[in-house]
Each structure stands twice: as C-alpha cells, then as structure tokens.
Amino acid sequence: MNQLDHVLLACFLLFFLASTDHAHADERPNFVLIVCDNLGYGDIEPFGSTLHRTPNLNRMAEEGRCFRHFYSVAGVCTPSRAALMTGRYPLRVGLARTPRDGAVLRPLSPYGLDPAVTTIADLLKPAGYVCALIGKWHLGDRPKYLPTRQGFDLYYGIPYSDDMTQETGRRLGRRYDGFRWPPLPLMWNEHVIEAPVDRTFLTQKLTAAAVRFLRQHCDQPFLLVLAHAMPGSTSRPFASPPFQGKSRNGPWGDAVEEIDWSTGVLLAELDRLGISKRTLVIFTSDNGAPMTGKPGDLSRGSNGPLEGRGYTTAEGGFRVPMIARWPGRIPPATTSDELCTMMDFLPTLAALTNQPLPEEPIDGHDIRPLLFGNGRSPYRYLLYYYEDQLQAIRAGRYKLYLPLSSPKRHPHFRPGKPTRPLLFDVVNDPGCRQDLSSRLPDVVQRLSELAESARL
Numbered sequence: 001m002n003q004l005d006h007v008l009l010a011c012f013l014l015f016f017l018a019s020t021d022h023a024h025a026d027e028r029p030n031f032v033l034i035v036c037d038n039l040g041y042g043d044i045e046p047f048g049s050t051l052h053r054t055p056n057l058n059r060m061a062e063e064g065r066c067f068r069h070f071y072s073v074a075g076v077c078t079p080s081r082a083a084l085m086t087g088r089y090p091l092r093v094g095l096a097r098t099p100r101d102g103a104v105l106r107p108l109s110p111y112g113l114d115p116a117v118t119t120i121a122d123l124l125k126p127a128g129y130v131c132a133l134i135g136k137w138h139l140g141d142r143p144k145y146l147p148t149r150q151g152f153d154l155y156y157g158i159p160y161s162d163d164m165t166q167e168t169g170r171r172l173g174r175r176y177d178g179f180r181w182p183p184l185p186l187m188w189n190e191h192v193i194e195a196p197v198d199r200t201f202l203t204q205k206l207t208a209a210a211v212r213f214l215r216q217h218c219d220q221p222f223l224l225v226l227a228h229a230m231p232g233s234t235s236r237p238f239a240s241p242p243f244q245g246k247s248r249n250g251p252w253g254d255a256v257e258e259i260d261w262s263t264g265v266l267l268a269e270l271d272r273l274g275i276s277k278r279t280l281v282i283f284t285s286d287n288g289a290p291m292t293g294k295p296g297d298l299s300r301g302s303n304g305p306l307e308g309r310g311y312t313t314a315e316g317g318f319r320v321p322m323i324a325r326w327p328g329r330i331p332p333a334t335t336s337d338e339l340c341t342m343m344d345f346l347p348t349l350a351a352l353t354n355q356p357l358p359e360e361p362i363d364g365h366d367i368r369p370l371l372f373g374n375g376r377s378p379y380r381y382l383l384y385y386y387e388d389q390l391q392a393i394r395a396g397r398y399k400l401y402l403p404l405s406s407p408k409r410h411p412h413f414r415p416g417k418p419t420r421p422l423l424f425d426v427v428n429d430p431g432c433r434q435d436l437s438s439r440l441p442d443v444v445q446r447l448s449e450l451a452e453s454a455r456l
C-alpha cells in the first residue's frame with residue numbers, strides 16, 4: 001500500500017468507527033419522567049376527569065398506554081420520591097419517617113437520601129447518560145443530599161415542597177425549627193439563584209429549563225426528571241397569568257391545565273428534535289390529591305373514583321395516574337390494569353440499558369412486558385405503609401386493612417377506637433364501599449399471613 005492508500009484506509013476506518021458508534025448511541029433510549037406533586041387519579045381526562053381540560057395528556061394517552069393500577073407506594077412526597085429514585089420501599093432507605101421531620105423532610109433538614117444508595121441517575125451514568133433533575137427534589141436540602149451528589153449532572157428547581165416558605169415556618173415556630181426556615185429557594189445545581197422564588201412562574205420556568213435541556217442533549221442518551229412543584233401542597237396552587245382563572249376549578253384546575261400545556265410542549269419538542277421514537281416518556285404523580293373532604297368540592301383535587309384522600313394509605317392516596325408513551329414500542333391508545341409501581345422505574349431502566357442492578361435488594365420489577373406487551377403484574381403483593389406503620393396489603397384484587405392498636409393518620413381507623421380487618425376488592429370496588437371481610441374470611445386469613453411474612 002502506498003501512503004495515499006494508508007490515508008484512505010485510515011479515513012474509512014474512522015468513518016466506519018464513527019458511524020457504528022453513532023448507531024450504537026441511537027440504540028440507547030432516552031427517558032423523560034414527568035412527576036407531578038399531589039395530582040390525583042381523577043384530575044386528568046384520560047383517568048376520568050370531566051372538570052379539567054387536558055388535551056395534551058389526552059393525546060399522550062392516544063399515543064401510549066394508561067396504567068390504571070399504578071402505585072406511588074407512599075401517600076406523601078419524600079418517601080414516594082425515594083421509591084422512584086431507588087426502586088425500593090422508602091422504609092429500606094430510611095425515608096419513611098425521620099425523627100425531626102416526620103412523614104416528609106422539612107427545610108434545613110438534617111436528613112436526606114443516603115448518597116451511597118444507587119439512584120436511577122447513578123445507574124444510568126456509567127451507560128453514558130446525561131441526567132437532569134428539573135423541579136422539586138425533596139430528598140434532602142443539605143449539599144451532600146442534593147441531586148448533584150446523587151448522579152445528576154444538572155439540578156434546577158426547589159429542594160422541597162412549595163408550601164415550605166419562610167412565612168409558613170414562622171407560623172410553625174419551634175415545630176420543625178420553622179423559625180429558621182429560609183425564603184423558598186430556586187436552585188441551580190448547589191446555588192440559590194432566587195429567593196423567595198415567585199411560584200406564579202414556576203411551571204413556566206421548569207418547562208423552559210426542560211426544553212433547553214432537551215435541545216442541548218438530544219444527540220446523546222439522557223434522563224430528564226421533570227418534577228413539577230404543582231399542583232402541590234397549598235390551598236391555592238400557582239399558575240402563570242395565561243392560565244389564571246381559565247379552568248373550571250379555580251387555582252387547582254389552572255395549575256393542572258398548565259401542567260397539561262407543559263407536557264404538550266415537551267412532547268412537541270421531542271417530535272421536533274426527531275427523537276420521539278427513541279424516547280420513553282412517563283407522566284405520573286407522587287401521591288394522590290389532598291382533597292378537601294367536603295363532598296363535591298374538588299378545589300384541592302380529585303382521586304375519583306378511588307377511595308379516600310392523599311397523604312394516607314387509601315387507594316386515592318397511593319394509586320396515581322400513569323401514562324407511558326414511546327412511539328413504535330408502546331402500543332398506542334391502550335390501557336393496562338396490571339399492578340405496577342414507582343419502584344419499577346429503576347429496574348426497568350436498568351433492563352432497557354443493559355445496566356446491572358445495584359447490589360442492594362430492589363423491591364421494584366422490570367415492567368417491560370407491561371409497557372410493550374400484555375404481560376401480567378410481577379407483584380405477589382403491595383405493602384401500604386404510613387410512615388413506618390404497615391396499614392394495608394394488596395394481593396391480586398384484594399386489599400386488606402390490618403387491625404392496629406394505635407393507627408396513625410388512617411383512612412378508616414380512629415385512634416382509641418377498636419379496629420378489625422377490612423377487606424376490599426379494589427378492582428371492582430375502587431371506592432372501597434363494601435367490606436368483604438366477613439364474607440371472605442379465608443382471604444382475610446391469607447392476606448394477614450402474607451402481611452406478617454412480607455413486613456419490612
């Protein structure tokens with residue numbers, strides 16, 4: 001070979017290597033997880049809302065699959081997000097309850113997600129993924145617990161709930177060291193860039209940051225977690241001026257409809273960038289809507305037709321909407337009634353990227369057969385904890401509330417009152433209106449034994 005041949009061969013090899021590398025990069029799917037705060041099962045049209053208008057989520061459901069038995073595995077924010085990040089029951093990572101803060105972390109918390117525990121971002125990083133957490137974190141606000149220390153390359157958002165403001169802290173006084181709470185910070189990586197953040201524009205800002213991230217990283221595999229702060233924990237959620245007063249359900253509806261708009265913006269951006277066919281998009285919520293408890297009043301959301309309120313182990317507290325869209329992979333306009341949970345994201349993302357699972361025990365499952373085919377639920381049972389108290393178990397169609405000597409914030413039991421097992425068929429009676437315990441004592445017995453053996 002002469003010198004020119006060598007150069008040509010080198011060029012060919014370089015071109016060949018570059019093109020195979022590119023082809024390989026294309027096989028690695030992108031992941032977009034959109035997680036709302038306190039959005040209820042009955043708050044969006046694909047799950048039965050006739051009050052809020054959610055045309056973009058309707059379109060997402062038409063292009064994807066709705067999961068009607070998807071569980072957040074906690075009634076409140078911090079443990080639910082721990083499950084999402086780690087694939088494990090929150091109790092296993094010490095975030096079911098903490099001594100100072102109780103059920104959820106409060107500002108200036110001494111606690112947080114142990115950085116040694118593998119998160120979805122830690123898992124994907126070795127596979128060449130760039131990972132962003134945009135929005136609400138709520139797994140520890142000290143620097144060592146922030147997303148930037150948990151595998152995320154970028155963090156932009158608020159470190160805890162939108163109601164944990166300086167004013168709220170002053171009202172709480174010594175409770176949770178409220179008098180020390182700072183103005184609600186908007187953070188860029190580990191720096192506060194605005195405090196107090198104007199919550200009116202939060203959904204707009206998070207959406208704009210998410211779009212910027214997609215544009216910057218559309219040529220490499222990425223994980224984007226867009227964790228909305230809305231509709232959130234205040235009695236009057238926030239929305240930007242174009243959405244204020246536009247829904248038929250006050251501030252709650254305005255915030256939900258702005259989230260719907262935001263989802264449409266992201267899906268359109270994925271289409272525009274030409275990456276929809278290699279991007280799995282999930283839309284869900286961290287727990288059920290708080291609701292007001294007054295019949296017919298949906299000013300703090302709806303979990304209909306499910307039983308009960310958010311922040312509890314009621315079906316309406318734990319079961320949340322979930323829509324998955326991946327054109328070409330997920331059959332469009334389909335539904336699944338198989339039980340799956342927030343803990344399944346980590347093992348499923350591991351399977352989709354051929355990454356090994358962490359050595360710690362994982363409670364979630366690889367749900368690819370549920371996403372892409374007609375697979376059955378991999379769960380033998382689901383545990384419903386309130387903080388560290390096991391209150392209920394579901395196996396198959398039945399949910400058993402266990403008798404408790406001192407029930408904490410319970411959908412059915414009051415402290416000091418005697419309790420007995422309550423059994424519901426949550427497939428045919430999602431409102432849990434008919435107690436089957438006396439008719440099906442053998443089922444009560446079986447689930448009681450299962451709960452004792454499965455208790456963490």
Ligand SMILES: [Ca+2]
Pocket residue numbers: 037038076077286287
């Ligand atoms: Ca929440």
